[in-house]
Amino acid sequence: MTPAATQYIENCTFDEIQVGDCARIARTLRPEDIHLFAAMSGDVNPTHVDVEFARSSQFREVVGHSMWGSTLISTVLGTEFPGPGTVYVSQGLNFWRPITIGDTVTITVTCREKFDHNSHIIFDCLAVNQDGLKVIDGTAEVLAPSEKIKRPRMHLPDVRINDRELRYRHLLSVSAGLSPIPIAVVHPCDRESLAGPIQAAQAGLVVPILVGPEAKIRATAEQNDLDLKGFRIVDVPHSHAAAEAAVALCRDGSAEALMKGSLHTDELMTEVIRGLRTGRRISHVFLADVPTYPHPLMITDAAIIIEPTLEDKVDIIKNAIELAHMLGLEQPKVAILSAVETVTSKIRSTIDAAALCKMADRGQIQGALLDGPLAFDNAVSLVAAKTKGILSAVAGNADILVVPDLESGNMVAKQLEYLADALMAGVVLGARVPIVLTSRADTAETRTASCAVVQLMAHRKREARA
Template identity: 65%
Template sequence: MHFETSLEFLESHTYDELNLGDTSALVRTLRPEDVKLFALMSGDMNPALANTEFRHSGLFRDFIAHGMWIASLLSTILSTQFPGPGTALMETSLQFARPVTIGDTITFTVTVRQKFAHNHHIILDCVGANQDGLVVVSGSVEVMAPTEKVRTKRAALPEITISDKYARLQVLVQRAEGLAPIDMAVVHPCDRESLRGALLAADAKLIDPILIGPEQKIRAVAEEHGLDLGPHRIVDVRHSHDAAAMAVTLVRSGDAEALMKGSLHTDELMAEVISRSAGLRTDRRISHVFLMDVPTYPRPIMITDAAVNIMPSLLEKVDIIQNAIELAHVIGVPEPKVAILSAVETVNPKIQSTLDAAALCKMADRGQIKGGLLDGPLAFDNAVSLVAAKTKGITSAVAGRADILVVPDLESGNMIAKQLEYLANALTAGIVLGASVPIVLTSRADTAETRIASCVIAALMAHAARARLKAA
């Protein structure tokens, strides 16, 4: 059997060189980007190809392949490999037996069945089988084989990435469509991005901002950058520490139902939030979640905890996971898949995070963690790639499909989140959970778009809290 090679040149097999029974095979693994690119190229956005659980955006979020993607493998093998360059497709008949899903590896085989000397036509039998040996497509094709040898340089195809951050932001904002704006205390919005983010979120009718900080400084920033403060309330305080304390006071008095960090340090705000005497503590451990929409991943993904808990204990991880699961419920994921990360996917007594992962999964089995589907330890690649999980023989409902990534510690989580944001063009939202109200906790370097995305999550959480209070 002849298999595709990575040689620099493509070379045809002429009609006279082909014999009955000669075969050739092409191997391809279906990736999420293959489905997206085929949809964009063909215009076939058939929603039946998408799992409705994850179809929240304009493109597919969990995929099976288009039938014609599978058929295109036949075109590839004929034109580049067997018979190769110079082949003309005359007629084809294919039957599709079963779907091809992300991570499936298809071996497409063609075999010479008949030859017709008068017109140099050849009929080939075609079979495509997946990694389990199950036939996904079969049929036959008639081609006119080249009569002269063709040898041509193999063209290098460019890498293509699909990314529209603005469109993804609009999709996220639409999640809060129809909800009334929430009162949000914006703590020390004394630089362009923090003030602009709050005002844009107000324009999107997500929040009614209460701007807390030195009024003169806030107005100076607005004037310098052409920002319209409009009717929004300003609470004048002397400096950032006073702003943090005032914001917590407004929440405790019922004048605000969410907080947003402005241009002050995280520790300064969180010190007031976690104060035992006058803070916003609940019986749940406070934790942080990055909600990220990554162009190369087929669904939004949460990373926790990458901003608050430095090196959480096993019991602290229980609260961290439960916080994230409840957020997933709020944003419409009824049973989130939780991947507990480590460096490896097997339990190793020398690596504490693998022991924690095993314990957390058993705790979930016993009902100590509720509302999600847990698995771990999982290495990062196994958690987010079906291809990697299948290659390593991992059978799991979570592996390759994770909605939530639970990191071993703050350092690893923060590095993952920042890499996805700055190297993968991820749309990022940051939110603190476990306090009495949601807290938009973004970096001082974050853009206004990140702050808007975070306000969407805060608004959804605040309205969910209203609904729970009303039901009680």
């Protein structure tokens, strides 16, 4: 088919079609085809969408919906042969074998019989896979068009499959196979801050120690139908006391991680700095799973250090690199962000970026590839980087985004979460124990994902001490 022909859709009339004429198309089944068909039809048979179930089924793998193959017959009849103006009358099909992911199905429809009195045509329909094996056969009867139709081919919008549940399970998988860790939950006195650790406990990530006013915690659980059976509660009068008691649990080894509940960040961090500080500057990382980006993004620091100095940024980067190593990235790509990609004395973040890259060249920052200054688009888009002539192993494929200050970082993270449907996890690094630090508006899902990250960190700290 010529490029010009692809711009139009044209039919064959009843009079033009002869017995024995045929047309065919070929399509390859992709995972997103299965998900889209399931979403459109509502057919969530686990044979098609549940990998674990499918492994125990007769086919031993996920298979496509049988009707996905039959819709390809409709595609030929409605768009190619006879094409526009065709009206379905009836169809009878036999399904011989499953269509699995990666199978290429070739559909052939062949004119078998014509009826002059009503312009009906019966077509033989056949679908075979890439091995020539029959998948579907049968017949279709249609009312064929009597008038010639040629129309511009409609260009459909791109469709993206955003499987949030799958991405959520992927975030939780970072600590797969590890035993749950004791975590002190500070003042879990609203629904999300209490549901989060409970959900994380049910997922086998943590063993929560609930620290706060016991009566208030139990009332919150009762109001939201949350079961506190088996959870230890440390009763203290208010949020300040909860932060102090939770930090003490971490200091004496009763808890291996800390989790923020329904209290202000500065209340918690004041006690953390007083009781859990190390020689490293404490910083925060958002771990974002963005549907439109090929791998997770780390954004730092967007919650702790308001206006970081050059020395602060060194520790921010080192903290993030250590986390990236724990997550399995041997040499993460670190993009140091600014508004522009050139160094200028008018923008301090560009000077900092240049200094940080030189420090990496001299071995003061190790274990990663650094580049900067980079504007946001250059950091995450290869097209943008190439357009601006930036040659870099980091540009367009960053793993870690180091932001100029807390304001810009917080805006980047929240925009990804609320406008790009990113799944977020938030953790504090550089303290004696890892800390789940999320916004009071964050969901239980976000808090649970964050627990998976700190569970991994706690186990890595155990290994380092051994």
